[in-house]
Structure formats: C-alpha cells, structure tokens
Amino acid sequence: MLLTRHDVERLPVKDVLAALQRQPHPPGLVREAVELLLHRCAAERALPQAHQLHALMLATGALRSRYLSNKLVQAYGQCGDVESAHAVFACQPDPNVFSWMMLISACLRNALPRAALGHYRAMQLRGCHPDAHVVSAIFCAVADTANLELGRSITAPLASTAMLHDPVVANSLLNMYRRCGGMDDFERAFWAMPSRDEVSWTTMLAGRIQCGREASALELLRVMDQDGFRITSALTFATLVDACGNxxxxxxxxxxxxxxxxxxxxxxxxxxxxxxxxxxxxGRVDEARELFDQTLEPNNITFSSMVVAYARNGHFGDALKLFWSMEQDGYKPDSVTFTHVLYACSHGGFVDQAWHYFTTLEPDRGIPLVAEHFGCAVDLLARAGWLADAEKFLNRMPIPPDSVSWMSLLQACRIHRNVEIGARAAEHVFRLAPHRAGPYSLLSNIYSDAGKWDMAAKVQKLMRDRGIKKPGGRSWIEINGKTSEFIVGDSWHPDLVQICQEIQRVSKVMKEHGYVPDTKQVLHDAEEEEKEDILYFHSEKLAIGLGLIKTPPKTTISIVKNIRVCPDCHTAAKVISKVTERKIVIRDINLFHHMEDGKCSCRDYW
DNA sequence: GTAGGGTTAG
Incomplete structure (x- = not known):
C-alpha cells in the first residue's frame, strides 16, 4: 500500500521506513518523507533509524540532493555519530557553507572542538567563506579548548571584517574570552560592543563572578539599570543571585x-x-528551608542543595534527616548528594554512618567513588585523630589523592598537633598545588605551635624563595545593603577610628572572660604588645567591629572571609558572641562558623 | 527551504 503525506507525519518512523523500502513511491513524496524522517530521527536521537534512512537515501537517489545530504549530516551529528556525519559530508561533490556548518556543529555537539577547528581551516582552504553562523560556532569550539592564544589568532583576521558586529558573533567571542580566561580581552570586547543584549550582560556577569569579582558584577546591575535595561530572563537573575550568595x-x-x-x-x-x-x-538556613518547602517540583538537586545548606551551616543532624526523607520520598541521590552527606557525617562526627555510606556507595548503589568522597573519608579519619590511618589511606587510594585530600590531613595535623605527618602531608600539597599559600602557613603554624621556631621560619623562607604570596586576608560585611571590605594591613575605612575604639573596649571585657590573644598567630618578629595590635587589625576583627558599631544590639553579624579564619580570630569571635550577646556568622573559604554564646558550630575544627 | 549566542541549581 502506498503511503500518503498524512501517514508520513503520523506513523512511527520505523513503519514509514519499512513501507518506503517495500515498494517504490513517487519521488516527491520520498523527498518529503526523507526530510521529515531526518528531522524526527534527529529530535529523537534515533541512530539506527538514521542509518536506515541513509540507506534509503542512497537507494532512492535522495542523497544526491545537497540539501537532504546536509540534513543527514545534521541528523548524524545530533545522534552522536560524527564519523557517519563526516562520511556523508565527504561524499558531497560541492559542499556549501551549510554543509560545512553541519559538519562543524556535529563535531561541537560531540565534544570534538579540535576537529571542528580543523574543518574550519579546511573550508577556507577550499575557498568556502565562513559566515556569521560558522564563526560563532568556531568561537564556541575555541572556548571548548580553553586556548586563549588560538582564540586570538582566529579572531585577528576577522577584526577588519563586519563579522564581529553581528550580535551573536560578538556574544560568542565574549564568551570565548571568558572560558579561555582572557579576562582583559573579555572586558575590552564587552565595552567595545556597539550594543549589548541580555546574553552579553549575562555573559559579563558570569565572567566577573567566575574570577571572584562578584561585587563588580553587582555594580554592573546598577549600570544596566541606569541604561534602562530590562532583565527578562531567569538565567540572568540566577547569575545575579549567585553573586549575592558568594x-x-x-x-x-x-x-x-x-x-x-x-x-x-x-x-x-x-x-x-x-x-x-x-x-x-x-547563613540564613531557615529562609533556605522555607524556599525548599515551597519548591513545587523538587528534584535531587533541590534536596542536595538543602542537605549541603544544613551541613555547611553546622546543622549536621538536620542534613542527614533530610537526606533520609529524600530517599524515603523516592528521590535518587547521586554522587554529588553523597559528597554532601559524607561532609555532614564527617563534620557532625557520625563516623559509623559515614563509613557505611562510603563502603556501600559503589557495591550497593552503583555510584562510583570520586575524589570528593575520598576527601571526606580522609577528613573523617583525620578528625577522629587517626592521622596515621588517614595517611595510610591516602597512600593506598585507588585514585591518586588530590591536593584537597592532603589538605584535610594537613589541617587535622594542625588541630591534633602532629608535626611529622603534617610535614609529609604538606610536601604532597606543595607538589600538587604549587601556587597555594595555605599549606605553607599551616605547616609553619604547626611548627610554631610545637615551639619549633627555626623550622617555622624555614617554611616561611621556602615560601618566599618559591615566590608564593599569601593572599591578603580579606573580610566583607554588608550593612544596610552596602558591602564594606577590609584587607589585612591595608584597612582604610571612614569609621576606622571608631572601629578600633570598639575593638579595644570589647577586648577589655573579653580579657575579663579569660580571652588571651594568641600572638603565636603573628609570624612577624615583633614585641608581644605589638603582636596584639597586629591581631586586632585582622580583617575579620575589623569587620566584626564595624558590625558592632553599625547595627542595633543583638543583631546577627555576618562576615565573609576569603581565606580560612585565623585561630585567634576564631577564639575572639566566639568570646565576642558571648560578651556582646550577638550571633556571629563567619563564612570562610571552607565552611560556616555560627557562633553563639561562646560556642561555634564547627566545634573548633576547621 | 537547512545553521549560530548565555549551561544558568547541589
């Protein structure tokens, strides 16, 4: 029986194919059917049917049409078969710009940016001029390779053309610079744009957030408002929300x-x-929970977000309870969920639970263990003080431990005051993360805590010799919607005098409560009294000082810090929470410290 | 007649 147009649109792909293969149909209908079926194969990612169509196109001669051949290349690309896409392309006697585009986009879609770039060169050698569509795709390919120099060399010959004036091309270029980390080119390209649409702005915001310039991202929002730009996309808002969170x-x-x-x-x-x-x-766990409860269609990411929200804020038991209810409700936890669960277990001291999950993850749930899971396991052992076991564990891991895992051990060595293992752990971090200053400071602290001043000095010299600079401690506090930044040793602030007076006033009360400044934390060669002063100028103390003078009594003071909070500031903040009857929340690079009545949610382990 | 941009939530 002959097919009708109506059949072609309605019947399952395989039935249409079978009918076409069984008996000849009018060429017009075959053509139309092939085009429609190609579209459906691509949408359904149905590779076997694409192959059958390919055969049919060969048999009926439909493949001689460049238009349909291009469509087949496209369908193969979308079905994930780049090889077949290329084979079809290679049979074209006279590929046009669409043909090249289909081939390039097949490579891109299937994570083959180098191949895409190769075809881009080939098309030019064969005299086919790339248009704006091809160029924007190529900028994506460069972005995938993260090769800034390559990006520059591809962009240079286009600079004199009108190509870069195309808004989509310009946005792709912008995003290419962002993903290649060429932040100067990125900013320059953005401000040089003749017009910016929402994609341009969102890319810009994401770029500034990516390199830790959230404050300047939020400033852009003001510029957008001044320009009268109307935000219409949830993605743009999500990006801005991210900046606020960070x-x-x-x-x-x-x-x-x-x-x-x-x-x-x-x-x-x-x-x-x-x-x-x-x-x-x-640090607003309750409000996070409120949103969580209002989620219309929660998924495993919503649950995982709330689990880690609890865990990072010190509510370890709640994190686990939520995880259990997640499983009960039939949501399927994945690898990331378990990273959060293990984090909650190890920080909350639920050792048995943690080992249970860690050991059953792969065999019972089929979730492969990843570096983060191992990191949590190391953390678990190290926290319990089983440093030698933790070290053994690291040395026998099936995947080579990353710098984060060794850092966990190193931090534990500071808390548990173990010089020997600490030194070995530090060596590993030096090797795996050669530019990080953190391990040097930790090791130096471990030595000075043990009274080994000469060794501490040696570590600091090593750090200097290797040209590693400690990132200056910075703290932020937001008051009345305005963020103030304090940088250690360079803290200019209009209220600085008042802040210092407040710190001095409070520290007197603190000392009455038994607070002793931990001047070991000051590594300079200075007099004790001077060291105390240096401690007072730590950025988190200044930020707390500003919070004390600028907010009403009993208001929670929230601080963000760019590095780990220093042990003296940690002790001081706890005492301040007691003597001023305020909650103090410090978010450092690793976790939250919720301090109240002299105690911290981190249980003094961070 | 075919094609291109922000991966955005843990």
Whole structure:
C-alpha cells in the first residue's frame, strides 16, 4: 500500500521506513518523507533509524540532493555519530557553507572542538567563506579548548571584517574570552560592543563572578539599570543571585529576590534553587528551608542543595534527616548528594554512618567513588585523630589523592598537633598545588605551635624563595545593603577610628572572660604588645567591629572571609558572641562558623 | 527551504 503525506507525519518512523523500502513511491513524496524522517530521527536521537534512512537515501537517489545530504549530516551529528556525519559530508561533490556548518556543529555537539577547528581551516582552504553562523560556532569550539592564544589568532583576521558586529558573533567571542580566561580581552570586547543584549550582560556577569569579582558584577546591575535595561530572563537573575550568595550579601540578595518576584519572570526550579542556595550561603538556613518547602517540583538537586545548606551551616543532624526523607520520598541521590552527606557525617562526627555510606556507595548503589568522597573519608579519619590511618589511606587510594585530600590531613595535623605527618602531608600539597599559600602557613603554624621556631621560619623562607604570596586576608560585611571590605594591613575605612575604639573596649571585657590573644598567630618578629595590635587589625576583627558599631544590639553579624579564619580570630569571635550577646556568622573559604554564646558550630575544627 | 549566542541549581 502506498503511503500518503498524512501517514508520513503520523506513523512511527520505523513503519514509514519499512513501507518506503517495500515498494517504490513517487519521488516527491520520498523527498518529503526523507526530510521529515531526518528531522524526527534527529529530535529523537534515533541512530539506527538514521542509518536506515541513509540507506534509503542512497537507494532512492535522495542523497544526491545537497540539501537532504546536509540534513543527514545534521541528523548524524545530533545522534552522536560524527564519523557517519563526516562520511556523508565527504561524499558531497560541492559542499556549501551549510554543509560545512553541519559538519562543524556535529563535531561541537560531540565534544570534538579540535576537529571542528580543523574543518574550519579546511573550508577556507577550499575557498568556502565562513559566515556569521560558522564563526560563532568556531568561537564556541575555541572556548571548548580553553586556548586563549588560538582564540586570538582566529579572531585577528576577522577584526577588519563586519563579522564581529553581528550580535551573536560578538556574544560568542565574549564568551570565548571568558572560558579561555582572557579576562582583559573579555572586558575590552564587552565595552567595545556597539550594543549589548541580555546574553552579553549575562555573559559579563558570569565572567566577573567566575574570577571572584562578584561585587563588580553587582555594580554592573546598577549600570544596566541606569541604561534602562530590562532583565527578562531567569538565567540572568540566577547569575545575579549567585553573586549575592558568594558575597553573603543578604540585603542585596533579598532585594534581588523581591525584584525577581515583581519582574514577572517565571521562577523555574533552577532560579528557585539558586535563591535557596543564596540564602544558605548567607547563613540564613531557615529562609533556605522555607524556599525548599515551597519548591513545587523538587528534584535531587533541590534536596542536595538543602542537605549541603544544613551541613555547611553546622546543622549536621538536620542534613542527614533530610537526606533520609529524600530517599524515603523516592528521590535518587547521586554522587554529588553523597559528597554532601559524607561532609555532614564527617563534620557532625557520625563516623559509623559515614563509613557505611562510603563502603556501600559503589557495591550497593552503583555510584562510583570520586575524589570528593575520598576527601571526606580522609577528613573523617583525620578528625577522629587517626592521622596515621588517614595517611595510610591516602597512600593506598585507588585514585591518586588530590591536593584537597592532603589538605584535610594537613589541617587535622594542625588541630591534633602532629608535626611529622603534617610535614609529609604538606610536601604532597606543595607538589600538587604549587601556587597555594595555605599549606605553607599551616605547616609553619604547626611548627610554631610545637615551639619549633627555626623550622617555622624555614617554611616561611621556602615560601618566599618559591615566590608564593599569601593572599591578603580579606573580610566583607554588608550593612544596610552596602558591602564594606577590609584587607589585612591595608584597612582604610571612614569609621576606622571608631572601629578600633570598639575593638579595644570589647577586648577589655573579653580579657575579663579569660580571652588571651594568641600572638603565636603573628609570624612577624615583633614585641608581644605589638603582636596584639597586629591581631586586632585582622580583617575579620575589623569587620566584626564595624558590625558592632553599625547595627542595633543583638543583631546577627555576618562576615565573609576569603581565606580560612585565623585561630585567634576564631577564639575572639566566639568570646565576642558571648560578651556582646550577638550571633556571629563567619563564612570562610571552607565552611560556616555560627557562633553563639561562646560556642561555634564547627566545634573548633576547621 | 537547512545553521549560530548565555549551561544558568547541589
């Protein structure tokens, strides 16, 4: 029986194919059917049917049409068969710019950026001029390779053409610079754009967040507003929300949340979860939970977000309870979920639980163990003080331990004051993360805690000799929607005098409560009294000082720090929480410290 | 007649 157009549209792909193979059909209908079926194969990622279609096209001569041949290349690309895509392309006697585009996009879609770039060169050698579509695809290919020099060399010959004026090309170029880490080119390209649309702005925001310049990302929001730019996409808002979370800028975050609601943008699960994470990163667990409860269609990411929200904020038991309810409700935890669960276990001291999950993850759940899981296991052993076991474990891991895992051990060695293992752990971190200053400071502290001043000095000299600079301690505090930054040793602030007076006043009370400044934390060669002064100028203390004078009594003080909080500041902040009857939340590079009535949620282990 | 941009949530 002959097919009708109606059949071709309605019947399953395989039935149409079978009918076409069984008996000849009018060429017009075959052509039409082939085109439609190619489209359906591509949409359904149905590779076997694509192969059958290919055969049919050969048999019926449909493949002689360059148009249909291009469509077949496209379908193969979408079905993940680049080889077949290339084979079809190679049979074309006279490929046009579309043909090349299909081939290039097949490579891109299947993570073969180098091949895409090779075809780009080949097309030019064969005299086919790339258009804006091809060029934007090629910028994506360069972005995938993260090769900035390559990007520059490909862009240079295009600079004199009108190509870069195309808005899509310009945005792809911008994103290429971002993903290749060429942040100067990135900024320059952005400001040189003749016009910027929402994609340009979002790319810009993401770029600044990516390199830790969240504050300047939020400044862009002001520029956008001044330009009268209307944000219409949830993605743009999610990016901005992310910046607020990273800065723990709760007032700006809340303001943004209101604005999202009034903007009428559809708050999809992604944006909703971004907001949840923002509150969590601002230490507002209750508000995060509120959003979690309001989630219309939660998924495993929503659950995992809330699990880690609890865990990072010191609510380890709640994190585990939520995880159990997640499983009960039938949501399927994945590898990332278990990273959070193990984190909650190890920080909360649930050793048996942790080992249970760690050992059953692969055999019972089929979730492969990854570096993060091993890191948690190391942390677990090290926290319990089983440093030698932790070291043995690291040396016998089936995947080579990363610098983070060795750092866990090194940190544990500081807490448990183990010089020998600490020195070995530090060596590993030096090797695996040669530019990090953290391990040098930790090792030096371990030595000075043990009274080995000469060794401590040696480590510091080694650090200097290797040209490694300690990132200056920075702290942020947001007051009335404005973020103030304090940098250790360079803290200019209009209220500095008042802040220092407040710190001195409070420290008197603190000393009455038994606080002794831990001047060992000051590595300079200085008098004791001077060392105390240096401690007072640690950025987190200044930030707390500002919080004390600028916010009403009993208001929670929230600080963000760019490195780990120093042990003296940690002790001091705990005492301040007691003597001033304020909650103090410090988010450092690793975790939250919720301090209240002289105690910290981290249980003095960080 | 075919094709190109922000991977955004743990």
């Amino acid at each position: 800065l723990s800028a709760i007032a700006q975050g809340r303001h943004l949340h209101d604005r999202i609601i009034t903007s009428g943008v559809c708050i999809d699960v992604v944006l909703h979860t971004a907001l949840l994470n923002m509150y969590a990163k601002c």
